Amino acid sequence: MKAIVLENGNPLLKEVPIPKLQEGDVLVKMKACGLCGTDVEKICGQYTASQPILGHEPAGIIQESTVEWLKPGDRVFAHHHVPCYECYYCKKGSPTMCPYYRKTNLDPGGFAEYFRVPAWNVKRGGILKLPDNVTFDEGAFIEPLATVIRAQRRVFIDKDDFILVVGAGPMGLLHVMAAKVNGAGKVFVSDVSEFRREYSLKVGADVSFNAAKINIEEEVKKLTDGRGVDVAIVASGAPQAILSALNSVRKGGRVLLFGVPYKGTILNYDISNLLNNEISIISSNAAVEEDTREALNMIANKKIDVTKLITGKFKLEEFNEAVREAKEGKTIKAIIYD
Ligand SMILES: [Zn+2]
Ligand SMILES: [Zn+2]
Incomplete structure (x- = not known):
């Protein structure tokens, strides 16, 4: 064979x-x-x-x-x-x-x-x-969607939450679609690729930014009464994506680390911001049967x-x-x- x-x-x-x-x-x-x-x-x-x-x-x-x-x-x-x-x-x-x-x-x-x-x-x-x-x-799509479902359960998407997804590859876009199913309010997306940025609008993103051209943190603040998003999802391995997420989340917000960072990634970030702003970082890696079953149901029931x-x-x-x-x-x- x-x-x-x-x-x-x-x-x-x-x-x-x-x-x-x-x-x-x-x-x-x-x-x-x-x-x-x-x-x-x-x-x-x-x-x-x-x-x-x-x-x-x-x-x-x-x-x-x-x-x-x-x-x-x-x-x-x-x-x-x-x-x-x-x-x-x-x-x-x-x-x-x-x-x-x-x-x-x-x-x-x-x-x-x-x-x-x-x-x-x-x-x-x-x-x-x-x-x-x-x-x-x-x-x-059952396996990739299952990893997204588990990740969103771990970070917790509340009804009407403002979400930022950093990285509009297939996983980032599954996050956009699943966040909507999970009751998110507005979903913002950023990517350095114009093709991917535009594509995100076809699958339910409310606003999308080209991270190569504009300052995401500023745009996100403008769209959230100066607060920042409730949840920022890092669906990229790039260090800059993690920094963008950390800088775009509101006080008390959650950052989901989902994309696998490149080998040896070290961030230039002041950790005191996390405690002073009560920012939580949650990572999620892969999925198990409970999640694949939920992914299959979501697909079979045409929710996504x-x-x-x-x-x-x-x-x-x-x-x-x-x-x-x-x-x-x-x-x-x-x-x-x-
Ligand atoms: Zn995979
Ligand atoms: Zn075991």
């Missing part, structure tokens, strides 16, 4: 054996898999959080199964990382910090004709069946149209083209097909 394999930092389309199943495993025929910013970071050697396996937003069809409840032909979403739900971290509400969480993965990853979902994941909520009204394209974010469709053979467009910021979400 064909699969994208990372070799010395280069994604190569290779002919590899179809993975063999052990008891409890299932084999999925990939039908759609989103290209994530972290895939691009892994290719560039910039990713700081986990091992470099590519493709973690897949939806597909069960090809072969060793478990009773999943049958060949079932349409599914598969989650790459799954916690144990039994350790100290899991029991204390930090399941994505479970020591087993990042050890689990799809084999050989989501950018392959077929991938094996290990028994560990199958047994612990790592596979969700897709209802008939959810397409494979939509299924490819994630397909608005698809700007590129590529076959496995065209993978490098998708990566190039993503690196150049010419696309919002690229979906890779078998």
Whole structure:
């Protein structure tokens, strides 16, 4: 079968054996898999959080199964990382910090004709069946949307909150859409790319700023009676994005760190501002079953149209083209097909 394999930092389309199943495993025929910013970071050697396996937003069809409840032909979403739900971290509400969480993965990853979902994941909520009204394209958004849902639960979006989303890539735009579902009032967006700034207006942003041209903090203050936003969401890895968020939030406000910062990021920021202004910083990393279920429900109930974010469709053979467009910021979400 064909699969994208990372070799010395280069994604190569290779002919590899179809993975063999052990008891409890299932084999999925990939039908759609989103290209994530972290895939691009892994290719560039910039990713700081986990091992470099590519493709973690897949939806597909069960090809072969060793478990009773999943049958060949079932349409599914598969989650790459799954916690144990039994350790100290899991029991204390930090399941994505479970020591087993990042050890689990799809084999050989989501950018392959077929991938094996290990028994560990199958047994612990790592596979969700897709209802008939959810397409494979939509299924490819379950993982990214789940991480957004968990993050917004952690930072807490109150009704009518003013929100600033810094960074209008696919994750930032999912934050815009989810914040609206969660009852936010006005949502402001900033990005240094004119293409992305404009795109944010199509998915529900009320106002968008080009961060390369204007001072976001000043604009945000003008739009909030001089206060600043209730919640600022950092959906970028750039240090300047974190500073913009910290400087745009009101007294008593919350900053959500969501984009993975570049390796070695050090901020030039006066920490006394945090305490004097009672600013909270909350980070959120990844998602678990509870969140993927909520994401699937949000999609199935048509509360959110994630397909608005698809700007590129590529076959496995065209993978490098998708990566190039993503690196150049010419696309919002690229979906890779078998
Ligand atoms: Zn991702
Ligand atoms: Zn655990």
